[in-house]
Amino acid sequence: MNAGGLLDARDISKNYGGVRALKGVTFTAYRGKVNVLVGENGAGKSTLMKILSGAEQPTSGEILLDGEAVVLSSPRDAMARGIGIIHQELSLFPNLSIAENMFAGRELRRGRRFVDAAGQRRRASEVLARLGQDHLDPDTLVEDLPIGQQQLVEIGRALLEDVRVLIMDEPTSALSNHEVDVLFNVMADLREQDVTVIYISHKLDEFRRIGDWVTVFRDGALVAHESMSRTDTAWIVRQMVGRDPDSLYVRNSSPAGDVLLDVRGLSVLGAVRVDDVSLTVRAGEVVGIYGLMGAGRTELVECLMGMRRASGGEVRLRGEIEPEGTVQARMAAGLALVPEDRQRDGLVQTMSVRDNIVLATIDRLKRAGLLSGGAEQRTAAAKVAELAIKSPGLGAVVTALSGGNQQKVVLARALLTEPVVLLLDEPTRGIDVGAKAQIAALMADLATQGFGVLFTSSELAEVIAMSDRVLVMARGRITAEFTSANVTEEALVTASASDRVLEGRS
Amino acid sequence: MTDTHVAAPEAAAAARPPGPPRRRSLARAALLLLRGRTLVVLVLLVIFFSAISSEYLTQSNLILMTKHVAINAILAIGVTFVILTGGIDLSVGSIAGLASMVAGGLLFKGLNVPGGTVFFSVAMVILVGIVVGALVGAVNGVLVTRFKVAPFIATLGILYVARGAAQLLSNGGTYPDLAGSPARGNTGFHFIGVDTLIGIPVAVWIMVLVAVAAIVVTTKTPFGRRIFAVGGNERAAVLSGIRVNRVKIAVYVISGACAALAGLLLTSELGAAYPDTATTYELNAIAAAVLGGTALSGGRGTIIGTVMGAFVIGFLGDGLVLVGVSTFWQSVVKGAVIIFAVITEQAQQRLQSALTKRTA
Numbered sequence: 043m044n045a046g047g048l049l050d051a052r053d054i055s056k057n058y059g060g061v062r063a064l065k066g067v068t069f070t071a072y073r074g075k076v077n078v079l080v081g082e083n084g085a086g087k088s089t090l091m092k093i094l095s096g097a098e099q100p101t102s103g104e105i106l107l108d109g110e111a112v113v114l115s116s117p118r119d120a121m122a123r124g125i126g127i128i129h130q131e132l133s134l135f136p137n138l139s140i141a142e143n144m145f146a147g148r149e150l151r152r153g154r155r156f157v158d159a160a161g162q163r164r165r166a167s168e169v170l171a172r173l174g175q176d177h178l179d180p181d182t183l184v185e186d187l188p189i190g191q192q193q194l195v196e197i198g199r200a201l202l203e204d205v206r207v208l209i210m211d212e213p214t215s216a217l218s219n220h221e222v223d224v225l226f227n228v229m230a231d232l233r234e235q236d237v238t239v240i241y242i243s244h245k246l247d248e249f250r251r252i253g254d255w256v257t258v259f260r261d262g263a264l265v266a267h268e269s270m271s272r273t274d275t276a277w278i279v280r281q282m283v284g285r286d287p288d289s290l291y292v293r294n295s296s297p298a299g300d301v302l303l304d305v306r307g308l309s310v311l312g313a314v315r316v317d318d319v320s321l322t323v324r325a326g327e328v329v330g331i332y333g334l335m336g337a338g339r340t341e342l343v344e345c346l347m348g349m350r351r352a353s354g355g356e357v358r359l360r361g362e363i364e365p366e367g368t369v370q371a372r373m374a375a376g377l378a379l380v381p382e383d384r385q386r387d388g389l390v391q392t393m394s395v396r397d398n399i400v401l402a403t404i405d406r407l408k409r410a411g412l413l414s415g416g417a418e419q420r421t422a423a424a425k426v427a428e429l430a431i432k433s434p435g436l437g438a439v440v441t442a443l444s445g446g447n448q449q450k451v452v453l454a455r456a457l458l459t460e461p462v463v464l465l466l467d468e469p470t471r472g473i474d475v476g477a478k479a480q481i482a483a484l485m486a487d488l489a490t491q492g493f494g495v496l497f498t499s500s501e502l503a504e505v506i507a508m509s510d511r512v513l514v515m516a517r518g519r520i521t522a523e524f525t526s527a528n529v530t531e532e533a534l535v536t537a538s539a540s541d542r543v544l545e546g547r548s
Numbered sequence: 549m550t551d552t553h554v555a556a557p558e559a560a561a562a563a564r565p566p567g568p569p570r571r572r573s574l575a576r577a578a579l580l581l582l583r584g585r586t587l588v589v590l591v592l593l594v595i596f597f598s599a600i601s602s603e604y605l606t607q608s609n610l611i612l613m614t615k616h617v618a619i620n621a622i623l624a625i626g627v628t629f630v631i632l633t634g635g636i637d638l639s640v641g642s643i644a645g646l647a648s649m650v651a652g653g654l655l656f657k658g659l660n661v662p663g664g665t666v667f668f669s670v671a672m673v674i675l676v677g678i679v680v681g682a683l684v685g686a687v688n689g690v691l692v693t694r695f696k697v698a699p700f701i702a703t704l705g706i707l708y709v710a711r712g713a714a715q716l717l718s719n720g721g722t723y724p725d726l727a728g729s730p731a732r733g734n735t736g737f738h739f740i741g742v743d744t745l746i747g748i749p750v751a752v753w754i755m756v757l758v759a760v761a762a763i764v765v766t767t768k769t770p771f772g773r774r775i776f777a778v779g780g781n782e783r784a785a786v787l788s789g790i791r792v793n794r795v796k797i798a799v800y801v802i803s804g805a806c807a808a809l810a811g812l813l814l815t816s817e818l819g820a821a822y823p824d825t826a827t828t829y830e831l832n833a834i835a836a837a838v839l840g841g842t843a844l845s846g847g848r849g850t851i852i853g854t855v856m857g858a859f860v861i862g863f864l865g866d867g868l869v870l871v872g873v874s875t876f877w878q879s880v881v882k883g884a885v886i887i888f889a890v891i892t893e894q895a896q897q898r899l900q901s902a903l904t905k906r907t908a
Contacts, residue, residue, distance in 0.1 A: 392780035392847035402788035
């Protein structure tokens with residue numbers, strides 16, 4: 043047994059039907075430390091966390107809490123022993139206040155039947171203070187809070203119970219950099235208070251700042267466990283994918299040709315603005331837009347695609363001004379967008395893989411005014427083969443596919459519209475390292491075929507590795523531009539951070 | 549009552565978890581049964597009632613019942629288009645009533661124009677009635693799209709407006725005689741609601757035509773595919789270059805036109821137009837669509853299912869009348885059948901996703 047280990051998982055295996063999700067994993071979470079777990083999707087991190095939080099039972103193996111063997115029969119049971127978990131998706135009630143959310147399902151009582159609202163408010167205030175959020179009124183409705191503070195409310199809910207172990211499953215995926223800073227401060231405080239944190243993350247450049255220990259999972263097994271100070275990013279990626287990170291991304295090397303997309307002075311009004319943006323994308327070029335959440339990247343690409351109305355500026359495709367800002371017009375002019383949120387904006391969940399793929403180009407597949415099933419089948423089958431989409435069949439409902447393959451279905455639909463410039467909004471968000479490499483290869487391949495590619499990303503390493511040119515966007519503006527020759531992580535961070543000064547002023 | 553009794557084995561099969569190999573094939577069989585449940589229920593209804601009454605399964609009764617079904621089926625087909633986009637149309641009964649009064653007025657007293665009264669031919673009257681329905685449908689569509697009124701509210705409002713307009717046309721009165729006169733050149737309105745063609749009522753033929761057209765549109769045209777896309781995920785539809793507003797307006801227009809046609813058939817059958825024609829018929833129409841497996845959330849459903857649903861409602865109602873069940877009980881049974889239909893629909897969805905997960 044490891045000295046200093048508060049929570050030990052010993053030789054844990056978990057089978058789902060015939061699939062071995064965990065293969066004899068022995069993992070230690072050190073007392074009062076931030077223990078980081080990394081690994082590709084499906085590597086087994088989440089399964090282990092479900093077991094440690096009582097949501098799932100291991101097929102074999104044992105769990106030791108403070109050196110004592112325990113059986114965690116339910117999340118409630120785990121909670122009673124001081125093990126709390128915060129899931130990736132927030133489970134708050136937006137229509138209720140902070141205090142009501144923290145006490146949802148376990149309200150303080152006055153008498154037997156009445157809720158002790160004052161008592162709840164007081165306790166909620168205490169917890170908020172502990173989280174460094176004493177300026178927040180516990181009566182504020184959760185829906186009025188930015189996502190980062192909602193995350194903190196979720197943490198506060200766990201802190202109400204006497205947590206000794208706090209498991210956080212990718213809590214930063216929706217947070218801005220500033221919000222991440224706040225969260226990390228909270229985690230540092232919790233560490234001071236001797237709380238053991240288990241932190242699951244995909245973001246290599248982030249967790250290195252906060253983690254004490256890093257544990258890497260691959261294919262259901264624990265492949266490395268090391269003190270953070272003795273690792274570097276490259277080492278971690280190597281452990282995750284089992285190969286060298288430099289081979290991960292295929293760089294586009296085709297020469298840049300004519301200007302395909304020429305945007306001048308484009309502005310969009312709204313909660314998140316786009317302010318006087320000018321940019322160009324040439325044939326054979328991969329252009330990355332780096333920026334934080336809320337910088338206006340999504341609004342920019344949606345405006346280019348005709349989904350948002352521009353308040354000013356012009357868009358030229360192959361030299362022609364495109365005055366009409368509708369999706370149909372932009373599609374006809376040669377733009378196609380793969381959206382950030384494929385569930386919300388990309389897929390028609392009620393439709394089959396085939397119907398989703400041909401949806402945007404259905405008009406081309408008719409014979410004498412009627413749809414031709416054969417033509418649809420052939421068109422979809424060709425794209426499925428070309429993009430190596432794994433599916434149980436073209437007629438299968440699209441939600442039966444894995445995340446990466448669903449993403450490819452949306453991409454297939456976009457490519458069928460025969461775009462000249464492909465827009466991809468956070469194409470690698472929420473997919474694992476292997477699938478990222480595939481998407482990168484695909485983008486490079488498209489550029490080689492003479493497409494222009496414009497994509498957005500909030501991951502430094504990725505945007506540097508994949509782009510020929512990187513634009514930095516902050517507060518709706520393009521604040522810097524780099525070529526692959528002169529771009530560095532520091533320069534990108536500085537350019538995107540210059541907006542924080544602005545943020546403070548405005 | 550009868551419905552839950554006959555379909556109990558299905559429900560039991562659906563509740564069983566789809567286990568390993570043998571039970572999985574069982575689950576597949578259950579799924580097949582659930583998919584075709586409207587047809588299964590229809591067959592069972594016919595068997596049940598013909599066992600009780602010897603008159604039920606006679607040619608004349610079947611034709612009569614089918615004629616009753618026709619009007620609701622046409623209304624329901626129109627409503628199905630709207631529901632497939634994720635909307636709802638509560639105004640179809642009122643639109644039918646309005647079309648009835650427009651047609652009745654044109655036939656009975658003609659159209660007053662400066663310098664006298666003009667009478668139109670029956671074909672023209674029918675056309676005008678349908679156009680009126682389509683226009684009211686267009687108003688629904690514009691309210692839902694341009695003014696972003698929730699479909700339930702927009703069509704509820706139009707339900708009252710159209711019914712009121714129908715009453716205003718005659719000041720609440722009835723147009724009792726729609727036979728027309730040879731002198732005016734407007735005889736023959738009874739053709740669509742009363743006459744038969746090759747022994748089958750013209751109304752039934754019209755229902756078949758409407759159904760076939762609707763099936764072709766929904767399954768074989770890009771427009772049909774767009775309807776499903778809009779209902780399945782509107783944002784994804786937008787990004788796929790679909791003009792969502794146009795699709796929505798179009799389905800309300802189709803629904804309005806179908807409603808008007810149904811109203812005209814009903815008026816022709818009755819031989820008189822009165823403002824309360826087809827009151828609450830929208831509920832029967834929605835019930836038929838839901839019974840036939842159309843999901844109120846949009847994106848899922850078939851025309852053939854809706855037609856089958858209309859048959860179940862019609863054959864059940866007429867059967868209960870034939871065996872002498874009181875109208876009060878008929879209402880109870882109808883309601884139970886609709887709820888039962890939705891429960892089995894959910895069982896089907898669950899079973900389906902359980903099976904796909906296993907194979908994926």
